[in-house]
Amino acid sequence: MLKVKAGDLDRMGLLYERHHRALYGFLFYMTGQRESSEDMVQNVFYRMLKYRHTFSGEGEFRTWMYHLARNVLKDQVKKTKKTGHQVEISEWEERIGGGTPADKEFHRRQEMKALQHAMSQLNAESREVLVLSRYQELKYGEIARILDISEGAVKLRVHRAIGQLKSIYFKHENQEASR
Amino acid sequence: MKCENYKEQLTHWLNNQLTGIDRVAFETHLSQCPECRQELSGSREVWELMGKIPAPEPSDKMRVRFDAMLDTYKAAVEEKEGLLKNVTGGLRQGWFFRPVFQWTYTVVLVLIGLGFGYLFTKGRPSSGDTKEIAALSQQVQEMKQMMLLSLLENPSAAERIRAVGYTSEIRTVSKQVAEALLTTLNNDPNVNVRLLTLEALANLARDPHVREGLVQSITRQESPLVQSAMADVMVKLQEKRSIAPFRELLQQKDLNDLIRSKIEQSITQII
Numbered sequence: 001m002l003k004v005k006a007g008d009l010d011r012m013g014l015l016y017e018r019h020h021r022a023l024y025g026f027l028f029y030m031t032g033q034r035e036s037s038e039d040m041v042q043n044v045f046y047r048m049l050k051y052r053h054t055f056s057g058e059g060e061f062r063t064w065m066y067h068l069a070r071n072v073l074k075d076q077v078k079k080t081k082k083t084g085h086q087v088e089i090s091e092w093e094e095r096i097g098g099g100t101p102a103d104k105e106f107h108r109r110q111e112m113k114a115l116q117h118a119m120s121q122l123n124a125e126s127r128e129v130l131v132l133s134r135y136q137e138l139k140y141g142e143i144a145r146i147l148d149i150s151e152g153a154v155k156l157r158v159h160r161a162i163g164q165l166k167s168i169y170f171k172h173e174n175q176e177a178s179r
Numbered sequence: 180m181k182c183e184n185y186k187e188q189l190t191h192w193l194n195n196q197l198t199g200i201d202r203v204a205f206e207t208h209l210s211q212c213p214e215c216r217q218e219l220s221g222s223r224e225v226w227e228l229m230g231k232i233p234a235p236e237p238s239d240k241m242r243v244r245f246d247a248m249l250d251t252y253k254a255a256v257e258e259k260e261g262l263l264k265n266v267t268g269g270l271r272q273g274w275f276f277r278p279v280f281q282w283t284y285t286v287v288l289v290l291i292g293l294g295f296g297y298l299f300t301k302g303r304p305s306s307g308d309t310k311e312i313a314a315l316s317q318q319v320q321e322m323k324q325m326m327l328l329s330l331l332e333n334p335s336a337a338e339r340i341r342a343v344g345y346t347s348e349i350r351t352v353s354k355q356v357a358e359a360l361l362t363t364l365n366n367d368p369n370v371n372v373r374l375l376t377l378e379a380l381a382n383l384a385r386d387p388h389v390r391e392g393l394v395q396s397i398t399r400q401e402s403p404l405v406q407s408a409m410a411d412v413m414v415k416l417q418e419k420r421s422i423a424p425f426r427e428l429l430q431q432k433d434l435n436d437l438i439r440s441k442i443e444q445s446i447t448q449i450i
Binding site: 025 | 187190191193194196221222225226228229230231232235237238241242244245246248249252253256
């Protein structure tokens with residue numbers, strides 16, 4: 001990134017190749033929307049170019065990337081506050097559904113569907129730490145830097161988020177079972 | 180450590196973020212505590228299920244879009260730099276600093292200055308000011324005349340000389356001042372004062388009153404220096420009326436020989 005900052009814009013292609021998957025994953029898990037996640041990835045990389053002078057070189061590029069991504073996400077949420085949530089759930093379900101699976105397979109899909117539903121029920125703050133630690137596989141220290149909070153606070157958030165997720169998930173599953 | 184604390188660590192254990200001693204301690208506790216194991220199984224189920232949610236694949240067109248965006252951006256940046264180069268190049272070639280432009284700048288600046296000056300003077304009510312200034316200078320003149328009159332009566336010769344000096348600073352000498360100067364010329368005990376007074380009065384000789392006073396003063400002068408100066412003044416003024424008093428002076432027996440010859444010479448020059 002420092003090379004990009006120095007004016008070597010071709011290096012940006014390399015950075016894209018390395019990071020766009022993770023970034024897309026983060027945005028998708030956060031929103032559950034494929035189209036707009038792609039838009040946002042595009043947006044994040046555009047901001048990297050535009051604000052390349054703000055990258056100090058201290059701290060990791062990845063941290064900076066998530067900083068930008070979170071800002072883009074915030075803007076996006078503001079834009080689609082009303083419709084966002086609805087689309088979210090439907091698209092997640094669409095991703096899991098489809099095909100005529102065997103019983104076992106079907107059961108697993110059901111579970112995943114329930115979990116994803118639970119995930120979408122979480123508030124953004126909890127979902128964020130879960131996505132960052134579970135899917136992006138970031139260390140607590142790095143998450144702390146991205147969110148600009150202490151490592152202890154990250155631990156607490158992750159713990160709480162898991163607790164919330166568990167309770168939503170199992171409640172939902174019990175409801176399903178009692179039907 | 181309490182069981183409660185281990186429950187918190189449970190998440191981090193799943194997350195593979197427990198290190199060294201903490202990890203060992205937690206695992207030991209787990210093997211002894213069924214409640215925690217129970218807790219763990221629930222969390223683990225959720226945690227592992229989370230891992231099974233398929234990671235979405237971004238579509239191929241994303242890369243295409245990114246490349247397009249990057250190219251556009253690069254082109255924009257280059258264009259910007261190109262423009263900057265043009266401007267700096269222009270500066271380097273001295274385009275802005277050619278003599279023609281320098282002259283133009285100068286003329287424009289001067290015009291602006293004049294414009295401002297005009298505006299400022301225009302905006303000011305000038306007639307009132309000049310009246311005020313006239314009144315003030317009138318006051319100063321009057322004060323100087325007063326000073327002159329009072330200083331002429333000063334016992335110190337030096338002060339009286341100063342007073343005579345004021346006449347050159349007074350534009351219009353009043354009758355009173357002229358009278359005082361003539362009195363000084365006739366009666367002052369100091370020769371130097373009388374000489375300077377004569378000089379001062381010679382400058383005021385346009386006034387017929389002063390002229391007459393001077394003529395009448397000729398016979399009153401006894402100092403050869405003043406008499407000589409008087410002769411010079413009369414020649415300069417070409418005052419015909421002075422001939423009679425001068426002839427009268429020549430009648431005096433104790434007149435200095437040098438002065439006598441000078442007066443005779445002067446008379447011929449006046450005629």
